[in-house]
Amino acid sequence: MERNLRIHREAIRETIRQLRAWSARWEETRGQAQRAAQALVDAAQAAPARAFEAATARTLHQLQQSGERIRLLADILEQALHHLEEAFLQAAQPLAEGWIAPLQLPVTPLAVHDNGRPLPHQFVIRFRSGSVDLPWTTACGPVSLSMALSRLTGRPIPAQEVADRMVQLRRMQPEVNEGKATNYTSWADLQETARQAYGIEAQMVFLQGSPSDPEAAWESLRQQIARPHTTLIALVTAKRYTTTRGSTSWPGSEVVVMPEDRKKGDGGILMGPEGERRGIAPAHWVVIDRLEERDGNRYVVINNPYANRQERYSWDEFWKSVNRAARAGNRWWVLSLEVPSETPERTGPTSISPSATHGPIPQ
Helix, strand or coil: CCCCCCCCHHHHHHHHHHHHHHHHHHHHHHHHHHHHHHHHHHHHCCHHHHHHHHHHHHHHHHHHHHHHHHHHHHHHHHHHHHHHHHHHHHHHHHHHCCCCCCCCCCCCCCCECCCCCECCCHHHCEEEECCEEEEECCCHHHHHHHHHHHHHHCCCCCHHHHHHHHHHHCCCCCCEECCEECCCCCHHHHHHHHHHHHCCEEEEEEEECCCCCHHHHHHHHHHHHCCCCEEEEEEEEECCCCCCCCCCCCCCCCCECCHHHHHHCCCCCECCHHHHHHCCCCEEEEEEEEEEEECCEEEEEEEECCCCEEEEEEHHHHHHHECHHHEECCEEEEEEEECCCCCCCCCCCCEECHHHCCCCCCC
């Protein structure tokens, strides 16, 4: 059974002081008893006195042991309090260094329905335009945007609401394949929906880091994600479908998900250039929740709309998965969403305008 751990430090210190005072009084009383007993033995000077002296010695020894136990208890409490304070300081040290423990509750909430319950996956989203109401199979864009907006606004924003507003604002017409909408989401779709519907600024931000220089990429990403009131959406490549039922082989051995989410399968798991070349890993929008550094290793934790779950990748695996459409020479870009500040001045990496894109970027 779980219990709340409550440590009242000053109360423990007061108990230690009382124990030490009690020990001193106990020792004083024992000394008085020992002197009185010796006086009686000296006055009697007879056989009964010797028996009394032996019995008194045993009793005084027991009293001395009791006093020592009291002092020992005070010492133990004092040492325990000291070690406890050291333990908390040591546990807090990684936080001061910017490390976040694994498997903690996500900073970025997962996508939700209108009723606030989590989505099972992105494929429950509908493409609704006029009389058209179709399953939207490539809805990772609006689902990712809903998660990012929920984090920035501090309230759950339903994914279907974001999808509906995106379709309306961007005047999107359905691209139908086998009775399903397969519309891709461009970064401009995400940007304009965030700005016009929710008042959140979104900029396409170029970061440093070529394929041969992942160190610069990590540092550039770390600086960007450390900006206050900012959330990043990245374009990566992800597995198009789930492996045949019963298979436990997941691409990318570094993938970590919560055990209860493994049953959702490996669809949407990030893949590198090989999957992109083979056509089994199309472009896919994800939210970067946080970065982790521990034991000399680096990790990227994302919210993946495919199965609406949080996943952890080694930095190397994530860096390989960055979609080629997001790379430009020795730079790569992410979509940075930010709560507008009261001052128009903006610092950080250089951003570009929507007109600089070359048409929509696929899911």
